Amino acid sequence: MSEPAIALDGVHKAFRGHAVLRGVDLAIARGETFTILGGSGSGKSVCLKHMIGLLRADAGRVRVLGTDATELREVQWVPLRRRCGMVFQGAALFDSLTVYENVAYPLREHLDVAEPRIAERVAACLDAVGLPGVERMLPAELSGGMRKRVGVARAIALEPELIFYDEPTTGLDPANARRIAELIAELNRRLAVTSVVVTHDLELCFAVSDRLGLLKGGRIAALGSVEEMRASSHPDVRAYFAGVQDVGDEDEERGQAHGS
């Protein structure tokens, strides 16, 4: 088996004494779409942020695209991040910049190309997310769903090998949530990237995932393909799919609020 795109090995993370991750083991193969499911505050986003170096593990190892990234300093992460794209929960578009400037941001940061080439690429990315012609608008003028899609356009601008989606459908109405799910599935097909999706939205999870893992109590409690997980008799998986509240994860939620 070829080396996984991402491998987490016994990753621990605590915020001010509150343990959020308690030994996460996970290997995500190249080209697959992996979804991390879990209740609110179960540490899904914390887990994702370790994969792009926004958080540093207290213990354990993190490998990204064949590089041991556990001890990398901020500046050493740059070449890896150049190969990744991330879609943030609230889109995290820069308020003071237009949609065009937002999507052009990673291009200007990493490519030394003339403005017409940048404009071409920005237009192509906005086209890919179904938002042609919004270049001159400011993020504040866009709806929540449009902002998320511009966030996706910005994440795919550099044609990444890895895309991270942090709660891509949270806060959207069902129609927009479905649209985002379709967009993620389509991008995965078209760009043949490795995608990691963090969500508690089962509809999105079943629509886009090749495999999924359930995060509970700071560990991956169960893991498998969509079919395997649907047929699983694991009590946590059954409880999660049945919509039973993740009471045991409240501690992590508190810890996370302190730390982030």
Add this chain to the structure above:
Amino acid sequence: MSDGGALGRIGVRVLAIVEEVGDFARLAGATARAALHRRPPLRETLRQMEAVGVRSTTIVAVTALFTGMVMSLQTAFALTRFGARPYVGGIVGLSLVRELAPVLAALMMTGRVGAGITAELGSMVVTEQVDAIRAMGADPVQKLVLPRVVAVTLTLPLLTVLANVLGVLGGMLIADWQYHITPHFYMRTVTYAVVLQDFLSGLAKTFAFGWIIAMVGCFMGLATTGGTTGVGRATTRSVVTASIAVLIADFFLTRVLLSL
């Protein structure tokens, strides 16, 4: 036991302050390194200079004008007792140029610009825009901190020159209207008393004040935690800390400059 508890609490507080000072020094060091090794983003720096300068001109102008006027009133009142009222211009000029204009401009700038920087960066932190910059392989210190520090450090001296001029003019108006000291005589006493060294020693301090205001503003903004209420808290702390730091720095800088 209660003494031990109190001592323990003091210890924890002291450790927290030491840690915060350490973090501040690290950010200041990173900013200095970014300034030395990498080109500050020119467009953003100019945009910040314009925003900082234009935003603060009115408040600095009004403060300086009225301070000059009240200084003229008070000084003339005091000098009358010694029969030296005509020399009001010299004392008003010296007080303004050496001390009042730099410090008042800095304090006004702290309330206006320092608070603005903290609120802006704090909002960027809680909406994950700073994480987005890092995730795209860019450096928040170079993109956000450096332009603001350069802009405020260069703009405050310019605003102080404006404050010097308007303060002396305000004093002149009152001297003329209230005490019938002709503008010509007033200006002669100003130019007789105030020499270039006075002007330069006042101006030199403003570079340090500008640096303090912007660094504290950026530091508090980037250290924001706890959502939107955290932004408010960080902004208040930023203004209080920067104001006190400016006043303390003023004493020591004046002490050093007087011994030169």
